[in-house]
Amino acid sequence: MKSLEQFYNFEEYDDPARYDEQNSGYKRDIPLLMKWAEKQNGPIIDLACGTGRATFPLARAGYDVTGIDVHQGMLEEAKRKAHNEDNINWLLEDCANLNLHRKVDFIFTVGHSFQHFLTNDSQDGLLASVSRHLNEGGVFIFGPRFPNAYELISEPEEEIDHSYMDEATGHTVDVYHLSRYDTLSQIQYNTKIRRYKNQHEEVVHEGKSLIALRFVFPKEMERLLEKHGLSILHVYGDWEEGPISAASSEMIYVCKK
Structure with missing residues (x-):
């Protein structure tokens, strides 16, 4: 069996407080997540939730959120901040091998987390986990970096x-x-x-x-999502729902099971 270290990067996250200090101010993805949370209703799963940057706003809006991550230190930092958040369930789990025996209408993973799944098997595992936990008609949102020419220059x-x-x-x-x-x-x-x-x-x-x-290229992503029963509703070039182009730095996917 392959070890988690072959699939995940831990080093950059070994200081969760430092990570939080540098990233907690990023909020561009929250409005789109809120928009779809309102449409889907019900409980939400935040995969690779880290220290809860996107988990907390949704919980504070009244949603029942489950935050899942494979890094214990990041989850401990999230729990430390969550003493007043009664509607968040934090789970230490491998997102590429998830079986919670429940389904929801809305799942997301942000912070370019999709790109941490480095192999074909781990990408398949993540998307199989998503499909396994989505109801029919459920929505999955994620946003890897766009593989533009600048990104791929060493x-x-x-x-x-x-x-x-x-x-x-x-x-x-x-x-x-x-x-x-x-x-x-x-x-x-x-x-x-x-x-x-x-x-x-x-x-x-x-x-x-x-x-x-x-990095995954757009046509490659289309085939990958289709393989796991996820149809693409929208692809944006940013979290503000701008059109995707060759100059985009991100590709934001809104998918439906």
């Missing part, structure tokens, strides 16, 4: 991506990025380098993390 030299303030230490953190795209496996291997600087602009700490992301 960046062997360090490039600064962004900077932020580390609340715990007060240090400025410069985040650098390197990447290598393997055309045969369609996997992009990324290295993130974080350099922590004090008030004198001196680097006092450096950390590295690795993450691999599988």
Whole structure:
């Protein structure tokens, strides 16, 4: 049996508080999720929920949400924040091998989580899990990165991506990025380098993390979804429901079983 480490990337998520600090402000996907939650009604499943960035807004809107992730540290951080959220059920499970013996009308996975499933088998496992837990007519929403020319260019030299303030230490953190795209496996291997600087602009700490992301092309995705009984209702180029084009950075799928 293959180990989970062959299918998942844990390193970038080994500091859940840091992950939360850098990503909690992202909310572009929430309006579309809310729109479809209102249409579908009933309980919701958030696959690869992480620390609950998208889980909490839906729960606070009154929906019964189950947040599922394979990373215990991320779930613990979510639970820590959820002391007043009585309508969230957190589960430590493998999303590619899920059997909850229940079905819902709405499932989603966001944060480019689909790309963490690096093999054909793991992608099939995820979509089989989705299909197994959706009622007929149920909706599945997810949004991987679009494999445009820019995304697939390797960046062997360090490039600064962004900077932020580390609340715990007060240090400025410069985040650098390197990447290598393997055309045969369609996997992009990324290295993130974080350099922590004090008030004198001196680097006092450096950390590295690795993450691999599988890219899927649109026609390939069509066949993959069809294989698992999921028909495409909409494909958008962003979470604001803009049209998809060769210049898009994301492809947002709204699918129906």
